[in-house]
Amino acid sequence: MKRFKEPNLYPLISKYFQNKDFYTLTNFRPFEKSYSRVDILAVDKTLSKIISVEVKLNNFSKALKQAIARSFFSDYVYLAFPSKYAKTVLNKYSQILNCTNIGILSINKYVSELKPPGPSPLLIPDLKNLILTTIKRKVSITDKCG
Amino acid sequence: MIKLYYRIGLMRDKDILKNNLDKFNGIIIDAHVFETFKNSLSAFIASLPPSHTFLIDPVTYRFSIPEITLHYSKKPWFAKLLERYNLPISEEDPYLNPLSLSDSDIKDITDGVIKYQKKIVPANIQNALGLAAFFEHPIGTPSTTPEYIIPPYLIIDDSELAPYSEYLKFNIKAIKHANSLLKNSPHKILSIIPISKPLLLDEVVISKIIDEYTKVKTDAFGIWISGLNEITEARLLTILVAILHKLKESTKKPIINLYGGFFSLILSSLNLLDGVAHGIGYAESRNAYELPGPLGPRYYNPITHNFETIEGILTIYMNDPSVKCKCPYCKKYDLKNFENIANNLNDLLNHFIYTRTAEKEKLEKISSINDIISLLENDKNKIINILTKRKTPPLFTALLKKIYEPKYAHLESWILILKNLPPATKKIIH
Numbered sequence: 001m002k003r004f005k006e007p008n009l010y011p012l013i014s015k016y017f018q019n020k021d022f023y024t025l026t027n028f029r030p031f032e033k034s035y036s037r038v039d040i041l042a043v044d045k046t047l048s049k050i051i052s053v054e055v056k057l058n059n060f061s062k063a064l065k066q067a068i069a070r071s072f073f074s075d076y077v078y079l080a081f082p083s084k085y086a087k088t089v090l091n092k093y094s095q096i097l098n099c100t101n102i103g104i105l106s107i108n109k110y111v112s113e114l115k116p117p118g119p120s121p122l123l124i125p126d127l128k129n130l131i132l133t134t135i136k137r138k139v140s141i142t143d144k145c146g
Numbered sequence: 147m148i149k150l151y152y153r154i155g156l157m158r159d160k161d162i163l164k165n166n167l168d169k170f171n172g173i174i175i176d177a178h179v180f181e182t183f184k185n186s187l188s189a190f191i192a193s194l195p196p197s198h199t200f201l202i203d204p205v206t207y208r209f210s211i212p213e214i215t216l217h218y219s220k221k222p223w224f225a226k227l228l229e230r231y232n233l234p235i236s237e238e239d240p241y242l243n244p245l246s247l248s249d250s251d252i253k254d255i256t257d258g259v260i261k262y263q264k265k266i267v268p269a270n271i272q273n274a275l276g277l278a279a280f281f282e283h284p285i286g287t288p289s290t291t292p293e294y295i296i297p298p299y300l301i302i303d304d305s306e307l308a309p310y311s312e313y314l315k316f317n318i319k320a321i322k323h324a325n326s327l328l329k330n331s332p333h334k335i336l337s338i339i340p341i342s343k344p345l346l347l348d349e350v351v352i353s354k355i356i357d358e359y360t361k362v363k364t365d366a367f368g369i370w371i372s373g374l375n376e377i378t379e380a381r382l383l384t385i386l387v388a389i390l391h392k393l394k395e396s397t398k399k400p401i402i403n404l405y406g407g408f409f410s411l412i413l414s415s416l417n418l419l420d421g422v423a424h425g426i427g428y429a430e431s432r433n434a435y436e437l438p439g440p441l442g443p444r445y446y447n448p449i450t451h452n453f454e455t456i457e458g459i460l461t462i463y464m465n466d467p468s469v470k471c472k473c474p475y476c477k478k479y480d481l482k483n484f485e486n487i488a489n490n491l492n493d494l495l496n497h498f499i500y501t502r503t504a505e506k507e508k509l510e511k512i513s514s515i516n517d518i519i520s521l522l523e524n525d526k527n528k529i530i531n532i533l534t535k536r537k538t539p540p541l542f543t544a545l546l547k548k549i550y551e552p553k554y555a556h557l558e559s560w561i562l563i564l565k566n567l568p569p570a571t572k573k574i575i576h
Contacts, residue, residue: 031457031485031488033485033488033489034455034457068546095541096545099542099545121536122536124465126482
């Protein structure tokens with residue numbers, strides 16, 4: 001496994017959510033003119049539940065900042081790290097993870113959930129619905145293109 | 147009254163400004179932009195009402211920074227300005243170095259730069275007056291001469307080429323020669339004080355620079371701290387305030403900030419500045435050493451007096467719909483389709499002009515510095531309350547405040563600067 005670039009980890013995470021019957025979008029722009037991109041966005045087949053995943057090799061504080069920005073429009077948010085760092089984060093920042101409801105995914109040869117996320121406390125339903133329309137468009141294109 | 151100048155850097159700017167004539171006092175056009183779009187800009191100036199002024203920034207500094215000069219050397223305007231300004235630039239000496247310029251060179255350059263603003267630009271506008279009538283521009287009796295003539299200037303900095311004192315000498319000599327050239331003419335001189343940001347930290351150097359400028363004969367000053375951003379480097383604004391205070395106290399001349407934003411408007415309401423210039427949604431700061439790049443759509447947030455990404459403003463407005471901007475351009479979009487404002491540049495830019503005017507008018511009505519401080523404190527509390535509106539555990543709320551600090555940190559710095567102003571500066575004179 002190529003371990004040293006974040007995008008190399010995306011397929012493993014996408015596969016993890018696809019196996020759970022989710023559509024996945026990588027490098028997802030919430031809006032057409034967005035500067036930022038969600039590393040991986042998973043949406044259930046009824047297109048009603050949004051899960052955002054931010055992938056990082058390290059740098060918890062940067063990852064946390066991005067995860068919180070996603071919490072405004074996502075039902076659930078995960079941070080995904082290589083397994084060793086993921087365990088460090090879980091031990092060191094458990095209080096922050098608990099109060100923010102952010103989940104942790106650990107990546108090695110496969111993906112495992114170290115901490116399940118709770119519902120986003122920041123969710124703005126109208127913002128989520130707005131982003132769901134972009135997601136629906138993208139998913140339908142992805143479906144048509146196979 | 148605070149004078150608002152818009153810089154015209156893009157052709158779309160003039161079309162937006164044409165529909166907002168009541169929202170600015172003058173325009174500033176960089177000479178290279180004027181050279182590139184001479185006819186169109188001349189016609190635009192000719193269409194301005196007599197109450198509106200214009201200035202041509204000679205941008206001579208662009209010929210003295212090696213990487214910048216090299217970058218622009220292939221542009222068609224480069225050769226034209228080189229000739230018009232009598233610049234001693236050749237393959238052997240590819241950029242202006244104040245160490246190798248003789249007094250006679252400085253005189254020649256000043257002659258060229260002054261002649262350009264005094265004669266060449268007005269001649270183009272004079273021609274355009276006929277064209278403007280032909281193309282049905284509403285013409286009053288527009289002025290064909292700039293509000294001020296700007297002598298050539300170089301960025302005052304300790305560069306690899308020369309110490310700051312050499313750049314300062316060049317600027318001062320150019321101003322003195324401009325004075326002798328315009329001695330018996332009605333033209334007024336605006337002397338630009340262009341200081342590179344790192345020099346701000348050297349109190350002795352800054353004092354020497356300002357001392358030199360206070361001695362010259364000029365009708366007004368243009369201040370430019372290259373690279374100073376009012377939002378991200380608010381701590382350096384204290385030094386800017388001190389410079390303005392000293393300059394104002396010793397000369398009593400009007401001062402225009404050539405690249406400023408909302409904080410400069412505040413300084414204008416305190417009578418430390420007389421005017422502020424910026425582009426429509428850009429150029430609230432400029433670094434002479436950086437090439438201006440293309441900007442994506444940015445929304446001007448009236449609460450933070452700063453620009454936001456479209457998702458940034460949507461998060462704010464959707465968190466608290468009551469704070470959504472009520473200007474006619476934002477009103478066109480309800481929250482569900484607000485992201486579309488990013489696709490309509492005209493609405494985005496008109497929103498900026500409308501908001502900037504509202505900010506200016508609000509400041510013009512304020513009569514005490516405490517009211518300005520209250521206004522900033524209200525804005526700061528408002529944005530914090532919006533971003534921490536959802537019920538979260540105290541640790542999460544504290545985390546949110548920390549994460550979103552960049553959205554309001556400048557407001558805190560501005561408040562602190564205003565609270566610590568010397569008493570004499572605290573007067574509000576409109």
